[in-house]
Amino acid sequence: MPSTRIAIKEVKFNATLVGSIDNLDVVIQGKLILNQAFVVAYDQKINSTKLQVIFQISGFNGTGFTIQYSCTSAGKIKIDPVYPADIIGTVATNGYIEISLSIPI
Amino acid sequence: MKLYLLLILASISTLASAQDYFQDRHNNGNPIIFSADGSHNLLFSAGVNVSDKSSVKANLYRQYWLNESTYQPLAVPRQKDFLGWGISIKANLTNGLGSLFSAGNLNAAFNGGAYLAYTQLTWKTTADGKGTYYSNWALILSQNLNYASYQFFNPAQPYNNQLSVHNFHGQVTALSYVLQLHPKKDNLLIGASLSFSHRSNYDNLQSVLITNDSLISGAGKVRTVQETNDNGNIYAFGRFQEYTNYNFRLNATFIPAAFEYKVGFTIYPSVDISPIYRVRYNAGLALSYLKDKSPSTPIASLIFEFDDLNNSSNRQGSFLSRSFNVSIATSLNILTGTR
Numbered sequence: 001m002p003s004t005r006i007a008i009k010e011v012k013f014n015a016t017l018v019g020s021i022d023n024l025d026v027v028i029q030g031k032l033i034l035n036q037a038f039v040v041a042y043d044q045k046i047n048s049t050k051l052q053v054i055f056q057i058s059g060f061n062g063t064g065f066t067i068q069y070s071c072t073s074a075g076k077i078k079i080d081p082v083y084p085a086d087i088i089g090t091v092a093t094n095g096y097i098e099i100s101l102s103i104p105i
Numbered sequence: 106m107k108l109y110l111l112l113i114l115a116s117i118s119t120l121a122s123a124q125d126y127f128q129d130r131h132n133n134g135n136p137i138i139f140s141a142d143g144s145h146n147l148l149f150s151a152g153v154n155v156s157d158k159s160s161v162k163a164n165l166y167r168q169y170w171l172n173e174s175t176y177q178p179l180a181v182p183r184q185k186d187f188l189g190w191g192i193s194i195k196a197n198l199t200n201g202l203g204s205l206f207s208a209g210n211l212n213a214a215f216n217g218g219a220y221l222a223y224t225q226l227t228w229k230t231t232a233d234g235k236g237t238y239y240s241n242w243a244l245i246l247s248q249n250l251n252y253a254s255y256q257f258f259n260p261a262q263p264y265n266n267q268l269s270v271h272n273f274h275g276q277v278t279a280l281s282y283v284l285q286l287h288p289k290k291d292n293l294l295i296g297a298s299l300s301f302s303h304r305s306n307y308d309n310l311q312s313v314l315i316t317n318d319s320l321i322s323g324a325g326k327v328r329t330v331q332e333t334n335d336n337g338n339i340y341a342f343g344r345f346q347e348y349t350n351y352n353f354r355l356n357a358t359f360i361p362a363a364f365e366y367k368v369g370f371t372i373y374p375s376v377d378i379s380p381i382y383r384v385r386y387n388a389g390l391a392l393s394y395l396k397d398k399s400p401s402t403p404i405a406s407l408i409f410e411f412d413d414l415n416n417s418s419n420r421q422g423s424f425l426s427r428s429f430n431v432s433i434a435t436s437l438n439i440l441t442g443t444r
Contacts, residue, residue: 020399022241023185023226025178032178056178058226058239060292062366064398090398094231095239095287 011051011105012072013042019065021091025056046105051078053101055087063091073105137166137189137222137243162195168222181237185226192219193249218249218277238287245281250274255307258315258340268315268340273347277302283356290362292400300352306381309418310341350379358391366400369393383417408432 017024017038026033026040029052033042055067067087071078080101091097168189177183195216224243231238253273260267279300286293315338354375360366371391378384389410396402410430413420420427 020396020402022239022401027178030179032176054179058228060360060366060400061287061290061362062292062360062398062400093289094236095292096228096237098237 008045008047009074009105010043010045013040013051013053013069013103014071015040015053015055015067015069017055017057017065017067019059019063021057021059021063021065022095023056023058027054027056028052049104051101051103051105053103055099055101057089057091057097057099058095059091061091061093061095065089065091067099069101071103071105078103078105137168137191137224137245162193162216164191164193166191166222168224182227182229184228187222187224187226189222189224190219191222193217214251214253216249216251218247220245220247222246240284240286242282242284245279245283247277247279247281249277249279251276253305253307255305255345256340257345258313258342260342271345273305273307275303275305275347277304292358292360292366294356294358296356298352298354298356300354302350302352304348304350306344306346306348306418307341309413309420310343310345311421312339312341314338315340346381348379348381350377352377358393360395360400367395367397369395369400369403369406371406377417383415385412385417386414387412388414405433 013028015026017035019038021038024035024038026035028042029044029046029048033040051071051073053069057065065088067089069083069087080103083099083101087099089097089099166189168187171186171188172184176185193216196214222243222245224241226239226241229238229240230236251274253275255271255273257269257271258267259269277300279298281296281298283294283296286295352375354373356371356373358369358371360369369392371389371393373389373391375387375389376384377387387410389408391406391408393403393406396404408431410432411428412430413428416424416427
């Protein structure tokens with residue numbers, strides 16, 4: 001039976017959120033990554049084909065925000081095909097919005 | 106150690122992130138933080154309130170994330186708990202801001218205090234089970250001491266004794282609660298506060314502007330109003346009293362999507378109970394112009410207050426002249442964060 005081997009890669013992910021929100025939680029590969037003033041820095045060796053990132057944004061309805069992110073895997077730049085550039089959004093309903101990235105690495 | 110700075114213009118009352126809760130025409134309020142990511146955990150704020158009783162104030166607030174080690178970001182429901190402390194100072198200017206800039210006068214009245222705040226952020230499943238609903242609340246216990254140097258005019262005294270100064274020491278203990286909701290597209294903040302204080306009736310006395318600095322010679326008829334008087338030339342007259350006051354206040358702010366989050370409407374009725382007056386009813390209204398794409402950040406607020414609606418202190422004059430007050434509030438808040 002054939003087996004698939006996934007190489008362990010060093011993945012670096014950085015993101016900055018700009019906006020007057022109440023709270024930002026960033027979950028990467030299922031774990032909460034603490035941010036400092038809405039700035040996230042992640043540097044880990046992982047054995048996966050995708051980097052899963054979830055931004056949980058809470059605040060007043062009507063609050064606009066911009067997320068800038070960058071990702072490298074083994075030194076090569078990687079992007080999410082749905083969000084290839086800066087993410088511009090607004091908290092529109094129930095004071096909460098969730099944005100998920102799935103970056104092939 | 107890294108230091109982050111975020112400038113936020115303006116403030117008023119019940120508005121959110123790093124804003125004052127229960128601020129009013131008297132520039133009262135306790136700034137706390139809802140930027141509860143554990144990094145925006147230090148706040149310095151300064152504000153100016155322009156009205157007939159103008160004031161300047163500054164606050165420092167520090168908070169700690171209590172359940173950081175057990176927090177589960179993917180669970181619903183979930184919550185974050187914070188405990189914070191703050192200190193505040195405020196100086197009133199008897200003669201308005203003019204005296205501040207011209208003579209650096211800050212000693213007409215001084216208020217300093219400390220407060221503790223417990224805040225909780227919660228995330229729950231929406232009623233239809235398809236989304237997440239965010240809300241938060243805060244409970245604030247504050248203790249303030251104040252000092253004021255009051256000036257009195259007593260026309261019944263001999264001419265050279267008609268003007269006097271009285272130093273007043275008071276205190277305020279308050280417990281405040283605010284709940285921040287985001288129903289569908291709108292924003293709503295609801296709060297209540299209970300306080301007891303040792304205060305005076307100075308603000309209810311009639312005031313007079315004495316600018317006559319001429320010297321009138323004669324037996325016992327010499328009165329000099331010094332132009333360099335630190336407290337200016339406004340004097341109160343009437344029966345001065347110190348007393349204990351109990352105040353209960355409700356507070357609601359609505360920021361509707363219908364106005365594209367550009368306007369916030371605030372209402373805050375209150376009741377005062379004291380041994381020297383009948384029950385006293387007050388009401389306040391505020392209109393806030395909010396920063397574009399940042400409805401938690403007021404740029405400026407226009408505050409209307411109707412004090413003592415039932416004239417429990419038996420002041421003279423028309424309803425508007427004795428009860429109605431208006432002011433504009435703005436401030437600069439600086440968030441700093443370290444970990």
